[in-house]
Amino acid sequence: MDEIFTSYTPDLLAFLALVLFVAGCVRGFAGFGAGMIFIPVATSVILPATAAATFLFIDSIVTLPLLIRAVRQCVWSTVLPAVFGAVIFVHLGAWLLANTDILVLRWTIFAIVTGLLLLLISGWRYQKQPNSAISFATGGVSGILGGISQVSAPPVVAMWLSSSSDPQTIRANLIVFFSLASVGTFFAYMLHGFFTIKVLHLLVVAVPVYALAIFTGTRGFKWANPSLYRKVAYGLIALAALTSMPALDELFR
Template sequence: MLDVFASFSPALLALLGTVIFIAGCVRGFAGFGAGMIFMPVAASFISPVTAAATFLFIDGLVAAPLIVRAIRICDWSTVLPVVAGSIVFVHAGAWLLANADILTLRWVLFAIVTSLLALLVSGWRYQGRPTRPVSFGVGSVAGVLAGVSQVSAPPVVAFWLTGKEVPAVVRANLIVYFALASVGTFVAYFINGFFTIAVFHLLIAAVPAYALGLYLGSKGFGAADPKIYRWVAYSLIGLAAITSMPALDPLLR
């Protein structure tokens, strides 16, 4: 009989399933942050390539129902240029993921998550008019980050949280952005051969956990105070970054 979980031990599956459930709750609640939670932790236990390909597949598949409502309230004039930039430049990030040293990638991922989290927490916001060239530039940066780490939301979040959009519109923009930009990332990952049998083994356990997390997070968003919804995600992201730091491996793993 085929063991569909042959690539992972039961303990590791339980750990990764718990992390992806928490990531799903944050994604459903805030509209972003799942990759920032899942990737640093998962990449410290399994190959960063396997972690990134698994998360891309899970998020693209399970988060699709969120688009139904988001497409009615998102700001298409700024979403589409960001998506275009991401699709073009995601290939550069995928190349880095395919060719860089694993330990180096873990440190890069830690640096990406902590730096962009600091940017979000600092309160800095882009105050200019979201022109198409600026939007395309933001998408280009997000595309590179998506390809190398599946952590593309922070520059886009900082760009869209200008103080003019309510949280519901920002959340809708992010949901639509992820859905459309993931198409380009799928192509880049397929070209680089990232979708291995280990990815599909992990998907069997991760999809139900992520789906449940998304559902609960979405329900929580409807009842949450818009002033605090971001900070829930920020706190979990920070915890994930700290606990995944390679320097802490002797203490935590």
């Protein structure tokens, strides 16, 4: 296993590129979900810190064109409070990760994510735009989950999916939220020295693959109807639940 962590063979790079392409298509289409696909698979063949740093870098840089468009479509009154909540409470998630039994935390995450999915499938809708307090609290929950396990999307996705917003607005909200919330993570990774030469080597392959995937996914979104968008979002939340479930570690990790 050490050999696979220390060398990037053509087969390994091809495998990572394929996974990253699928993840990028999903990100371009839905506005979230790439990390749920890439991180669990990548950390089974390369070091977790390398996988996380590589993904954070490419997702921050390659998705900038999406951000430029999304800032004109998002609802800032709900996005900014969610960002503040995430940036503040991600530190609590990190503290819990360092000081609490991991198995208990991960089963708690599974229960929260599954509960949110069942709520959405039930057809319940919050017929208004979420107010600042709800947005801040939901962003805080996302921050905590992200600090513990990087599974931060389901709470904010559930909040905006259950609102009266159309798919274009929901997608724009998610793109802006994750772009701004990732700034704190970027600086934290720099302070911990996660951006290594191994990350640079992966970026040579990862950047063009992810850029092509983002373009492909974005094109697909233009032709999608609201029903399809919601089904994809539900499926991604279900994927987040499955990949965070301790009982399936041997399958995903």
